[in-house]
Amino acid sequence: MTFKLDALFDSPDKQYLDANDLSTLSQYVSSIPERMAVYRTLRDQEIAIVQPIADALQQQAGHPEPLVERSVRNGLMVLRYAAMAMLLDDEGFVEERLQGWLPEMVKAYETRAVDQQLFQLLHKQLGKVFSPAQLGLLKPSLEKAQSLMLNTRETVTLAGLL
Amino acid sequence: MVSVADLLTDGRLPGNYFAQDLYVRGSTELGLLENRRGDRLLAIPDALLQAIYSGLEKETGQASRLVLYNCGRWWGKNFYARFCEELADYYKQPLASLSMAEFLQSLQQCWKTHGWGQIHLDITYRDRGFLGVEIWHSPFTAAAPQGQKPSGDLERGILEIFFTQLTGRELRCAQTSCTAKGDDCNRFILGLEKRLAPVEGMVANGQAHQAIMQTLMQQG
Numbered sequence: 507m508t509f510k511l512d513a514l515f516d517s518p519d520k521q522y523l524d525a526n527d528l529s530t531l532s533q534y535v536s537s538i539p540e541r542m543a544v545y546r547t548l549r550d551q552e553i554a555i556v557q558p559i560a561d562a563l564q565q566q567a568g569h570p571e572p573l574v575e576r577s578v579r580n581g582l583m584v585l586r587y588a589a590m591a592m593l594l595d596d597e598g599f600v601e602e603r604l605q606g607w608l609p610e611m612v613k614a615y616e617t618r619a620v621d622q623q624l625f626q627l628l629h630k631q632l633g634k635v636f637s638p639a640q641l642g643l644l645k646p647s648l649e650k651a652q653s654l655m656l657n658t659r660e661t662v663t664l665a666g667l668l
Numbered sequence: 669m670v671s672v673a674d675l676l677t678d679g680r681l682p683g684n685y686f687a688q689d690l691y692v693r694g695s696t697e698l699g700l701l702e703n704r705r706g707d708r709l710l711a712i713p714d715a716l717l718q719a720i721y722s723g724l725e726k727e728t729g730q731a732s733r734l735v736l737y738n739c740g741r742w743w744g745k746n747f748y749a750r751f752c753e754e755l756a757d758y759y760k761q762p763l764a765s766l767s768m769a770e771f772l773q774s775l776q777q778c779w780k781t782h783g784w785g786q787i788h789l790d791i792t793y794r795d796r797g798f799l800g801v802e803i804w805h806s807p808f809t810a811a812a813p814q815g816q817k818p819s820g821d822l823e824r825g826i827l828e829i830f831f832t833q834l835t836g837r838e839l840r841c842a843q844t845s846c847t848a849k850g851d852d853c854n855r856f857i858l859g860l861e862k863r864l865a866p867v868e869g870m871v872a873n874g875q876a877h878q879a880i881m882q883t884l885m886q887q888g
Binding site: 557582607614 | 683
């Protein structure tokens with residue numbers, strides 16, 4: 507685990523935590539019940555949230571089924587990692603776990619266009635389920651994941667091998 | 669219709685098995701580093717690598733490249749078996765049903781997480797029966813003696829065996845560029861022995877990667 511507060515817990519060899527540090531800690535602690543509520547909702551309603559997105563991608567946007575399936579997989583993965591990152595208050599978590607993986611899968615299966623639509627639909631869906639304050643908790647990690655997926659700096663193209 | 673519930677067999681969604689913070693662990697009380705399955709990992713000091721190169725050079729001279737290449741092949745054989753086993757366990761399916769994208773991406777991540785640099789496949793010459801491999805930031809050639817000849821013999825061995833086992837065809841591997849002779853990265857070409865035969869001569873003559881590839885392509 508690498509979450510933000512690690513830096514605080516890393517430093518007993520320097521000195522005791524000061525008032526600022528402790529207030530950072532207590533802010534995080536007091537946000538935990540809300541974070542857990544959002545996490546539970548995501549966990550319990552995973553399918554209910556994502557199924558309408560899959561349907562819309564296939565029926566309205568008319569994307570072929572294998573492509574929608576890949577993209578939905580990406581979406582599910584993003585949601586799960588974003589949920590965990592939100593729980594830890596650490597958007598770096600998303601980056602560490604998905605970098606070098608998700609962008610490459612997007613490229614290999616050429617789902618970028620579908621993924622873009624998926625994200626739009628996902629934001630809409632989440633807006634129905636969560637309050638603006640709750641969305642605010644999820645937003646940093648979701649945005650991190652989104653920008654990661656559209657960023658394909660690494661130079662490998664696997665697409666041609668498939 | 670895509671059913672989300674069906675995509676989530678037993679609720680799992682396998683991803684980046686070799687993510688660094690997950691993969692490298694340790695049992696520090698015993699003084700051991702381990703991977704996430706509990707297999708032992710070992711950190712090799714740079715100085716030890718340098719010592720191996722210079723010790724081999726001193727004791728075996730010319731043969732040291734051959735020794736390293738054979739060590740690489742030995743390493744590759746075991747690496748391939750372990751790599752496949754770990755992936756099959758993680759994905760809970762036989763390796764044959766794993767997609768090429770997941771397999772190769774896992775290889776890249778695995779390479780990186782073990783600290784062996786960044787490995788990239790170059791499929792430009794696939795239609796002509798060659799597979800290119802680039803390794804950036806290799807710790808092995810960084811420790812090797814600088815010179816005019818490529819010195820990625822360990823990597824040449826491991827790649828040769830890895831892709832031979834993956835493709836089921838007896839492949840050979842030649843190195844066409846090397847950081848130890850001032851190139852930007854290590855480049856390797858894999859192909860059947862007969863077709864790869866001219867490469868060794870060209871490398872010995874000091875030809876650059878691009879020139880070698882051009883000649884290979886012109887051979888048809």
